[in-house]
Amino acid sequence: MVAQEPPGGLRAGARRVLEGAWQPEEGYCVPNARIYPHQWLWDSCFHSIAWAALGDPRAVVELRSMFARQFGNGFVPHMNYRGETIDRGPRRDVSGFTQPPVYALALDAIRSAGLEVAADLLDSTRRGLGYLLRQRMRDGLCFVVHPWETGCDDSPRWDAWVGASDWVQETWLAADLRLVAAARFSPEGDATGSAEFACAPSLFNGILSHALLVAGRLLEDERLRAASFELGEAMDELLWDGAQGMFVDRPLVGGGDSAAAIEQLGLSDKVSHVSTGGGASLEFLENGHFSTLDILD
Numbered sequence: 650m651v652a653q654e655p656p657g658g659l660r661a662g663a664r665r666v667l668e669g670a671w672q673p674e675e676g677y678c679v680p681n682a683r684i685y686p687h688q689w690l691w692d693s694c695f696h697s698i699a700w701a702a703l704g705d706p707r708a709v710v711e712l713r714s715m716f717a718r719q720f721g722n723g724f725v726p727h728m729n730y731r732g733e734t735i736d737r738g739p740r741r742d743v744s745g746f747t748q749p750p751v752y753a754l755a756l757d758a759i760r761s762a763g764l765e766v767a768a769d770l771l772d773s774t775r776r777g778l779g780y781l782l783r784q785r786m787r788d789g790l791c792f793v794v795h796p797w798e799t800g801c802d803d804s805p806r807w808d809a810w811v812g813a814s815d816w817v818q819e820t821w822l823a824a825d826l827r828l829v830a831a832a833r834f835s836p837e838g839d840a841t842g843s844a845e846f847a848c849a850p851s852l853f854n855g856i857l858s859h860a861l862l863v864a865g866r867l868l869e870d871e872r873l874r875a876a877s878f879e880l881g882e883a884m885d886e887l888l889w890d891g892a893q894g895m896f897v898d899r900p901l902v903g904g905g906d907s908a909a910a911i912e913q914l915g916l917s918d919k920v921s922h923v924s925t926g927g928g929a930s931l932e933f934l935e936n937g938h939f940s941t942l943d944i945l946d
Contacts (some may be wrong), residue, residue, distance in 0.1 A: 676714035688729040695749035701758040706907050708759050716773040718743050723780030724839035740838040740886035746798050748920050749853050753860035774864055787885030791857050794827050794840045809904040851888045851896035
């Protein structure tokens with residue numbers, strides 16, 4: 650089956666979709682007015698990129714709307730609520746989780762389109778990336794504390810944490826809410842850790858590395874550019890799987906090979922939780938030494 654180009658061409662078709670979803674009072678494109686009325690971080694960033702490709706100043710409006718509820722510590726929520734919804738942290742106005750920092754790429758698209766790159770958007774981008782570098786780095790990689798933060802919500806990559814390989818909505822929703830309950834939140838309401846789920850995903854880290862490089866150029870900040878290359882080197886070292894010929898995710902708390910082994914052995918009904926103890930313990934098991942223990946010796 651050959652896809653039919655929209656009447657008037659692709660650009661005209663894209664504009665119709667964006668126009669049809671545009672909420673002028675809120676300043677963003679609603680994903681679905683009935684089912685998904687809320688504003689998602691990377692959805693609005695992608696909308697902004699599309700608006701910029703059309704040369705429409707709503708690229709700036711939508712990006713600014715997405716940043717409107719950024720925390721004082723720089724954290725950017727993955728959802729700005731527009732009505733009642735399930736708990737995603739302690740706050741009632743926004744999610745306590747984040748998503749990949751596509752906002753830096755959206756800002757670059759705005760610049761490339763010849764639209765105004767406003768100072769407030771540059772500052773919000775700097776603070777958002779700074780939060781990730783300060784609060785979400787371990788072993789040189791950025792980690793997430795809930796599958797929602799990757800944008801790949803109910804994905805087979807999380808089977809080991811959920812304990813199921815089939816998608817059943819009720820099972821996955823229960824797992825999502827369990828991981829919300831297991832998360833730790835700062836006084837401001839942003840998730841900082843989890844007792845059951847932490848992972849350094851290849852996609853999130855790849856986007857972050859690119860975002861740092863782009864932001865370093867836009868902000869003329871060599872430190873961000875250096876952080877981009879450092880993250881890329883950590884990905885090459887820790888996330889590249891030569892046997893599979895691809896970058897993979899790195900489990901830090903729960904999941905991974907340990908949980909998969911429990912499932913394969915048919916012991917999932919006898920083991921309620923599996924923790925790898927984090928990247929440090931995995932490194933100890935692999936290499937036979939750990940710097941803190943070396944000091945004790």
